[in-house]
Amino acid sequence: MKIVLVGAGRIGSAIVANLVEEEHNITVIDKSQAAIDEITDSYDIICLNGNGADIDALKEAGAGSCRLFIACTHHDDTNMLACLLAKRLGAEHTIARIRNPENNDDGLSYICRQLDISEAINPESLAATDIFNILKFPSAENIETFSGRFELIELVLHEDSKIVGVSLADLRKNTGASFLITAIQREGITFIPRGGFELHVGDRIALTAAPKEMHKLLKKIGSLRRSAKNVMIIGAGITTLYLTKKLLDSGIGVKVIDPSREKCEEFVTMLNDPAATVICGDCASQSVLLEEGISDADAFVALTNSDEQNILISIFAMNLGVKKAVARVDRKELVQIAEKIGLDAIVSPNSSATNQIATYARALKNSEGSGIEALYKVLDETAEAIEFRVDKELPFIGVPLKEMKLKKNILIAGIIREGVPLIPVGTDSILFGDRVVVLSSGHKLGDLRDIAEE
């Protein structure tokens, strides 16, 4: 599939890395020759030095004949203009990164309609939602929702967990079939476990359950932690803005620290809500953090632009006894290092945005309509959880799951039938009109048909 992307910055590169794996034909436009050199050396793509909102550059990149056009520069205006031009040239679908809060209120849908933009992505807002979910549910490292009926959460098993040392089959017997452990990451390897599998300390597990079951479930397995009441955030960027709004709305106290007075003042103006405390001070200085009561915070969120600073200060916060620390880390290689030294809640605007674009691209690739409703990369992007609509004839409709021949490393993690979530057992079967959540590792599923052996 032919894709043209404008803007080879942090987000752009992350999107490219993801799309290259799916074997698309990608052309990238960027103004900076250095960015272009870096990205052409790393990925199998072609690059063009130019302005993404320049009609000649767009023509040369073949924007007129591409299936998908993505504009993700730092500037909303450039992105919108680029998408408009590409659409007029003949691009089939356009995605614009629109991140400024003033563009992201009720006017967003108007903008998209007027400019014929197929989808707007807002990585910062997506990241804020991710962090918000984690803070509401501090036991989890990551939470994804499917049609609001199903949740997939990632947990790391600690010594105090009651399910360590228990085999999955026993676990299922003891707790009733209200949840499913769908994938496990142990020592960097991700796999889909069988019944006899025994859980260890340090395993990172992905489990699915209905949202209302989740609370009970976590209590039962001894992983429940109270949701945060006071949150300290460092870095007053756009992600912080979105996050603060959400937290304040649900009655959680927020304290924001940033060294730049200019940024603080801009933040206060844009937030327009005196409930938040904004401190102008050096957020890398321990004394400032202590003075502002870091040890009394329930949760700490590091959202500065420096990955390294975020990791280090989050660890400092955890050592002071803060129960939950969330760090923004953009560089993939640093994510693994950070996890190794004990930081488990890591969020990046990049990965939230790439998830959304991967969903879109995967759905486009299957011409007859893949029925993909949502796609999330989980467990450090080693596995995918995909929600499919069953809206066409499939050979295995009505066949009990235990008789279905699934491909290796694929699991049916949940079925939503007429709005009711269902944890599947062997006797259940997929019916027409269902929504099916599939977990897979090492596959690039684009169609529900592909889960079964030929």
Next chain:
Amino acid sequence: MVLRIIGLLVLAEAALLTLPALVSLIYGEASVWSLLITMAVCAAVGGLLVLVCRTKNKTIYARDGFVIVSLGWLTMSALGAMPFVISGEIPNYIDAFFETVSGFTTTGASIIPDLSKLSHGILFWRSFTHWVGGMGVLVFILAIIPNIADRSIHIMRAESPGPVVGKIVPRMKDTAMLLYIMYIGLTLIEVVLLLCGGLSLFESLVYSFGTAGTGGFGIRGDSIASYSPYIQWVIGVFMMLFGVNFNIYYLLLVRKLKAAFGSTELRVYLGIILASTAVIAFNIRNLYSGLPEIIRVAFFQVSSVMTTTGYSTVDFSVWPELSKGILLVLMLIGGCAGSTGGGMKVSRVVILFKSAKKEIKRLLHPRTVSYVKFEGKKLDEQVIGSVGGYFILYFALMIGVMLLLSFDSLSFEEYITGAISCFNNIGPAEGRLFGGYMDYSGFSKLVLSFAMLAGRLEIYPMLLLLLPSTWIRKGF
């Protein structure tokens, strides 16, 4: 990872050897065994390398790209020389190695005294190496094996000629595939045209391979001289076509005519050919009779020398000095970047002249802010710097080769033209017009083999092979 790709390369060579083996079989020659044995050896070596060197990490870096290309080409030449030795048609291994390197690098320099004694299968293999080497075997591998390596652009950069190597479509595999499709297409057209001129299929293939790779191996001792004017025209025009940057053909295929014909490099290339043909034609007007013949002779030689093919229709050593001088300059310039031709490449020459012009302007107006424009775009300072660096290395290496050759008992003219001819992948040397490197010493032949590889791979890969830091990891 490096060895694994070289293993794949050797396997590809085994596959390519099937064609000459088939030819040999059709003609019922004994040389078929030498080809089959080589195939078996290649398959064994390649298979072993691929099986043993399995690795999860598929990333290759710039250094790996260079090493893969230089080692790959050496291995291929070393193995490709086997049929000549085993069949006994070139008994000396150094001679056979020289001949194979000359083939793969599309030089066309030969040590064979009498071509008529060679069997068809061996002759076919000899010419086929031109065709394979012209576009590059690694590019071929990139085309057929999906996802061979991450960052495979480093391989293509190291193997393809030109100051800036880019892809023509986003994916490496598709780019390599397209290049080969255009290459095969053009070759087939030439084969058909030669067949129409009354050549046998075998001859058509051999000469098409020689032209396509801009190599210059033939099957007759007197090159193209004894063929009809029609054949000479076809070969002359196709030599010129294969000296054009293949990106231009892609632009033509996708009907971006304006971009294709607006290319500075193409215009300069055609301009040089036209001007040189005119001057030489005027200069040699008394040597041949009739305007058509004069133009044909002049055009053929210009096209042959400029693209570094090395075919000839007449003995141009008897031409006036002016014509010989022009031909020498054309040899140094060479074909376009991204073509199968050798030499400095037209684009480098254009960039050098433009940056020289900019320097002069800067001398006159010290405060001027200007830049070099090439193919409609501002050229990166870094590219200009690297072209300058290449220029220096190019001459340094050529002089080094000359000095090494001077150990041999050759005449002054012989070793200078020998070095220029091999380094630029042209083939015949002055005074030894039709092939004729048989009486160079073994040492000189090895030096020239190195020069040919350095010329074809654009110096850096071969030079890096000599640097200790390429092999010793410690201390970077």
